[in-house]
Amino acid sequence: MSGKENIQIAASILSADFSRLGEEVKEALEASIRWxxxxxxxxxxxxxxxxxxxxxxxxxxxxxxxxxxxxxxLMITEPDRYLAEFVRAGASSLSVHVQTCPHLHRTxxxxxxxxxRSGVALNPATPLSTLEEILPELDFALxxxxxxxxxxxxxxxxxxxxxxxxxxxxKKRGLDRVLIAVDGGIHAQTVGAAVRAGATVLxxxxxxxxxxxxxxxxxxxxxxxxxxxxxxxxxW
Numbered sequence: 001m002s003g004k005e006n007i008q009i010a011a012s013i014l015s016a017d018f019s020r021l022g023e024e025v026k027e028a029l030e031a032s033i034r035w036x037x038x039x040x041x042x043x044x045x046x047x048x049x050x051x052x053x054x055x056x057x058x059x060x061x062x063x064x065x066x067x068x069x070x071x072x073x074l075m076i077t078e079p080d081r082y083l084a085e086f087v088r089a090g091a092s093s094l095s096v097h098v099q100t101c102p103h104l105h106r107t108x109x110x111x112x113x114x115x116x117r118s119g120v121a122l123n124p125a126t127p128l129s130t131l132e133e134i135l136p137e138l139d140f141a142l143x144x145x146x147x148x149x150x151x152x153x154x155x156x157x158x159x160x161x162x163x164x165x166x167x168x169x170x171k172k173r174g175l176d177r178v179l180i181a182v183d184g185g186i187h188a189q190t191v192g193a194a195v196r197a198g199a200t201v202l203x204x205x206x207x208x209x210x211x212x213x214x215x216x217x218x219x220x221x222x223x224x225x226x227x228x229x230x231x232x233x234x235x236w
Contacts, residue, residue: 007226008201009219010035010071010181013059014050015205025059027215028208029066036068037183037203038091042076045100046149053082053089060090069093073121073183075148076100080107087114095119095142095181098130108137119181123148124156128166138178140201141166145194146184155185160197167198188221192229202226 011028013021013036025036036059041050056070063070072091074082079096086094094111098120101107111118120134121142131141143163146153163180170178181201182194191202208218 006200007195008035008179009033009208009222009226010037010201010203011208012037012039012183012203012205013055013209014039016209021055022058022062024209024215026062028219029062029068031216031219033219034066034068035201035203036063036070037205038070038072040072040074040076040082040086041149044077045097046075048149053085056086056089056091063090069117071095071119073142074100075121080110083107083110084114087111087116091116093117093119093139095121095140097121097123097148098126099123104134105137108134112137121148121183122162124159128162128169131166132169135170135173135175135178140179140181142181142183142203143199144184145182145186148184153185155190155194159184160193163194163197163199188225191222191225195226195229 011033016024038056039050041048043049056072059070069092070090071093072086073095077100079100094116096107108118117139119138119140119142120131121144123144145155145159166180170176179200180198181203182199183203186202186204187207194202207222208215
Protein backbone atom coordinates (compact mmCIF):
# COMPACT_ATOMS: atom_id res chain seq x y z
CA MET A 1 0.00 0.00 0.00
CA SER A 2 1.50 3.33 -0.92
CA GLY A 3 0.84 6.80 -2.14
CA LYS A 4 -1.89 9.33 -1.85
CA GLU A 5 -4.27 7.37 -4.10
CA ASN A 6 -4.88 4.95 -1.21
CA ILE A 7 -5.85 7.60 1.34
CA GLN A 8 -9.51 7.71 2.34
CA ILE A 9 -11.39 10.46 4.18
CA ALA A 10 -14.10 9.29 6.57
CA ALA A 11 -16.73 11.93 7.32
CA SER A 12 -17.62 11.94 11.02
CA ILE A 13 -21.24 12.97 11.46
CA LEU A 14 -20.71 13.90 15.12
CA SER A 15 -19.94 17.41 13.86
CA ALA A 16 -22.83 17.58 11.39
CA ASP A 17 -25.95 19.70 11.83
CA PHE A 18 -28.43 17.10 13.07
CA SER A 19 -31.37 19.23 12.01
CA ARG A 20 -30.29 18.49 8.42
CA LEU A 21 -28.20 15.35 8.89
CA GLY A 22 -29.43 13.52 5.81
CA GLU A 23 -28.77 16.52 3.61
CA GLU A 24 -25.24 17.03 4.95
CA VAL A 25 -24.35 13.37 4.58
CA LYS A 26 -25.68 13.45 1.02
CA GLU A 27 -23.48 16.49 0.29
CA ALA A 28 -20.45 14.56 1.54
CA LEU A 29 -21.33 11.50 -0.54
CA GLU A 30 -21.86 13.65 -3.63
CA ALA A 31 -18.34 14.97 -3.01
CA SER A 32 -17.04 11.37 -3.27
CA ILE A 33 -16.87 10.47 0.42
CA ARG A 34 -17.12 6.69 0.70
CA TRP A 35 -16.69 6.32 4.47
CA UNK A 36 -19.31 7.74 6.85
CA UNK A 37 -18.14 7.55 10.45
CA UNK A 38 -20.75 7.20 13.22
CA UNK A 39 -19.62 7.73 16.82
CA UNK A 40 -21.70 5.87 19.40
CA UNK A 41 -21.19 7.02 23.01
CA UNK A 42 -22.91 5.77 26.15
CA UNK A 43 -22.01 8.30 28.85
CA UNK A 44 -19.98 5.64 30.70
CA UNK A 45 -16.91 4.70 28.68
CA UNK A 46 -16.81 8.31 27.50
CA UNK A 47 -18.61 11.22 29.19
CA UNK A 48 -20.92 12.11 26.31
CA UNK A 49 -24.05 10.51 24.87
CA UNK A 50 -24.71 10.21 21.16
CA UNK A 51 -26.64 8.30 18.52
CA UNK A 52 -27.79 4.70 18.27
CA UNK A 53 -28.79 2.12 15.64
CA UNK A 54 -31.74 4.22 14.43
CA UNK A 55 -29.37 6.85 13.01
CA UNK A 56 -27.40 4.16 11.17
CA UNK A 57 -30.66 2.72 9.84
CA UNK A 58 -31.80 6.13 8.58
CA UNK A 59 -28.52 6.75 6.74
CA UNK A 60 -28.21 3.32 5.16
CA UNK A 61 -30.39 3.94 2.06
CA UNK A 62 -28.41 7.06 1.14
CA UNK A 63 -25.08 5.34 1.80
CA UNK A 64 -26.14 2.36 -0.33
CA UNK A 65 -27.10 4.64 -3.18
CA UNK A 66 -23.54 5.98 -3.32
CA UNK A 67 -21.79 2.70 -2.53
CA UNK A 68 -20.50 4.11 0.75
CA UNK A 69 -19.46 2.34 3.92
CA UNK A 70 -21.09 3.15 7.25
CA UNK A 71 -18.49 2.70 9.97
CA UNK A 72 -19.70 2.58 13.58
CA UNK A 73 -17.21 3.43 16.32
CA LEU A 74 -18.51 1.89 19.55
CA MET A 75 -17.30 4.00 22.47
CA ILE A 76 -19.44 2.04 24.91
CA THR A 77 -18.80 -0.23 27.88
CA GLU A 78 -20.53 -3.37 26.60
CA PRO A 79 -20.17 -3.39 22.82
CA ASP A 80 -20.79 -7.14 22.49
CA ARG A 81 -24.43 -6.62 23.42
CA TYR A 82 -25.02 -4.35 20.42
CA LEU A 83 -22.89 -5.74 17.59
CA ALA A 84 -25.73 -7.59 15.86
CA GLU A 85 -28.14 -4.67 16.28
CA PHE A 86 -25.80 -2.21 14.58
CA VAL A 87 -25.02 -4.60 11.74
CA ARG A 88 -28.73 -5.21 11.20
CA ALA A 89 -29.21 -1.43 11.14
CA GLY A 90 -26.68 -1.16 8.31
CA ALA A 91 -23.17 -0.87 9.75
CA SER A 92 -20.64 -2.25 7.29
CA SER A 93 -17.76 -2.01 9.76
CA LEU A 94 -17.46 -1.79 13.54
CA SER A 95 -14.62 -0.75 15.83
CA VAL A 96 -14.40 -1.49 19.55
CA HIS A 97 -11.99 -0.37 22.24
CA VAL A 98 -9.51 -2.73 23.86
CA GLN A 99 -10.63 -1.69 27.34
CA THR A 100 -14.26 -2.66 26.75
CA CYS A 101 -13.67 -6.18 25.39
CA PRO A 102 -12.27 -8.71 27.89
CA HIS A 103 -12.55 -11.40 25.22
CA LEU A 104 -11.35 -9.36 22.27
CA HIS A 105 -10.73 -12.26 19.87
CA ARG A 106 -14.29 -13.47 20.39
CA THR A 107 -15.66 -9.96 19.81
CA UNK A 108 -13.72 -9.57 16.55
CA UNK A 109 -14.81 -13.01 15.40
CA UNK A 110 -18.45 -12.12 16.11
CA UNK A 111 -18.16 -8.94 14.04
CA UNK A 112 -16.80 -10.98 11.14
CA UNK A 113 -19.46 -13.66 11.55
CA UNK A 114 -22.09 -10.92 11.28
CA UNK A 115 -20.62 -9.94 7.93
CA UNK A 116 -18.99 -6.64 8.92
CA ARG A 117 -15.38 -5.48 8.81
CA SER A 118 -13.64 -5.29 12.15
CA GLY A 119 -11.38 -2.80 13.87
CA VAL A 120 -9.92 -2.02 17.27
CA ALA A 121 -9.57 1.54 18.59
CA LEU A 122 -6.74 2.73 20.82
CA ASN A 123 -7.04 5.73 23.12
CA PRO A 124 -4.05 8.12 23.14
CA ALA A 125 -2.57 6.48 26.25
CA THR A 126 -3.33 2.88 25.21
CA PRO A 127 -0.09 1.15 24.12
CA LEU A 128 0.30 -0.51 20.73
CA SER A 129 1.30 -3.73 22.48
CA THR A 130 -2.38 -4.39 23.24
CA LEU A 131 -2.89 -5.01 19.51
CA GLU A 132 -0.05 -7.49 18.94
CA GLU A 133 -2.11 -10.67 19.28
CA ILE A 134 -5.20 -9.43 17.44
CA LEU A 135 -3.62 -7.60 14.48
CA PRO A 136 -3.86 -10.50 11.99
CA GLU A 137 -7.63 -10.67 12.61
CA LEU A 138 -8.31 -6.99 11.92
CA ASP A 139 -9.34 -5.05 8.85
CA PHE A 140 -8.19 -1.79 10.41
CA ALA A 141 -6.76 -0.24 13.56
CA LEU A 142 -8.21 3.07 14.73
CA UNK A 143 -5.68 5.35 16.45
CA UNK A 144 -7.38 8.02 18.53
CA UNK A 145 -5.43 11.26 18.15
CA UNK A 146 -7.59 13.03 20.74
CA UNK A 147 -9.31 11.77 23.88
CA UNK A 148 -12.54 10.05 22.80
CA UNK A 149 -15.92 11.55 23.54
CA UNK A 150 -15.81 15.13 22.28
CA UNK A 151 -15.56 16.70 18.83
CA UNK A 152 -13.36 19.65 17.93
CA UNK A 153 -10.29 18.75 20.02
CA UNK A 154 -6.73 19.47 18.91
CA UNK A 155 -4.57 16.71 17.44
CA UNK A 156 -2.14 15.19 19.99
CA UNK A 157 1.32 15.48 18.34
CA UNK A 158 2.77 12.43 20.11
CA UNK A 159 0.22 10.34 18.19
CA UNK A 160 2.38 10.65 15.09
CA UNK A 161 5.05 8.42 16.58
CA UNK A 162 2.38 5.88 17.50
CA UNK A 163 1.02 5.87 13.94
CA UNK A 164 4.53 5.43 12.55
CA UNK A 165 5.29 2.55 14.93
CA UNK A 166 2.03 0.86 13.97
CA UNK A 167 2.91 1.24 10.28
CA UNK A 168 6.28 -0.39 10.92
CA UNK A 169 4.71 -3.16 12.95
CA UNK A 170 2.27 -3.98 10.15
CA LYS A 171 5.02 -3.91 7.52
CA LYS A 172 7.27 -6.18 9.57
CA ARG A 173 4.49 -8.72 9.98
CA GLY A 174 3.34 -8.61 6.36
CA LEU A 175 -0.01 -7.10 7.28
CA ASP A 176 -0.09 -4.23 4.78
CA ARG A 177 -3.78 -4.97 4.11
CA VAL A 178 -4.67 -3.69 7.62
CA LEU A 179 -5.70 -0.06 7.33
CA ILE A 180 -4.52 2.58 9.79
CA ALA A 181 -7.33 4.98 10.63
CA VAL A 182 -6.76 8.13 12.69
CA ASP A 183 -9.53 9.96 14.48
CA GLY A 184 -9.35 13.35 16.16
CA GLY A 185 -8.11 16.83 15.31
CA ILE A 186 -7.88 16.04 11.60
CA HIS A 187 -7.92 19.13 9.39
CA ALA A 188 -5.90 20.69 6.57
CA GLN A 189 -3.01 21.53 8.92
CA THR A 190 -2.68 18.02 10.40
CA VAL A 191 -3.51 15.61 7.55
CA GLY A 192 -0.06 15.90 6.00
CA ALA A 193 1.76 14.76 9.12
CA ALA A 194 -0.75 11.96 9.70
CA VAL A 195 -0.35 10.66 6.13
CA ARG A 196 3.44 10.83 6.27
CA ALA A 197 3.35 8.86 9.54
CA GLY A 198 1.33 6.12 7.84
CA ALA A 199 -2.39 6.89 8.19
CA THR A 200 -4.56 5.52 5.38
CA VAL A 201 -8.00 6.54 6.66
CA LEU A 202 -8.51 10.06 8.01
CA UNK A 203 -11.60 10.60 10.15
CA UNK A 204 -12.63 14.25 9.96
CA UNK A 205 -15.65 15.92 11.49
CA UNK A 206 -15.52 19.65 12.14
CA UNK A 207 -13.11 20.10 9.21
CA UNK A 208 -15.91 18.87 6.91
CA UNK A 209 -19.11 19.97 8.62
CA UNK A 210 -18.85 23.63 9.63
CA UNK A 211 -20.22 27.07 8.81
CA UNK A 212 -17.02 28.41 7.28
CA UNK A 213 -17.55 26.75 3.91
CA UNK A 214 -19.62 24.11 2.17
CA UNK A 215 -18.97 20.41 2.65
CA UNK A 216 -17.60 20.16 -0.89
CA UNK A 217 -15.25 23.13 -0.39
CA UNK A 218 -13.96 21.75 2.90
CA UNK A 219 -13.30 18.37 1.31
CA UNK A 220 -11.41 20.01 -1.54
CA UNK A 221 -9.16 21.71 1.01
CA UNK A 222 -8.50 18.42 2.82
CA UNK A 223 -7.78 16.57 -0.42
CA UNK A 224 -5.39 19.29 -1.55
CA UNK A 225 -3.48 18.93 1.73
CA UNK A 226 -3.37 15.15 1.24
CA UNK A 227 -2.21 15.58 -2.35
CA UNK A 228 0.68 17.71 -1.20
CA UNK A 229 1.63 15.31 1.60
CA UNK A 230 1.42 12.28 -0.71
CA UNK A 231 4.39 13.49 -2.73
CA UNK A 232 6.70 13.01 0.21
CA UNK A 233 5.12 10.05 1.93
CA UNK A 234 7.38 7.08 2.67
CA UNK A 235 6.53 4.00 0.64
CA TRP A 236 5.36 0.83 2.30
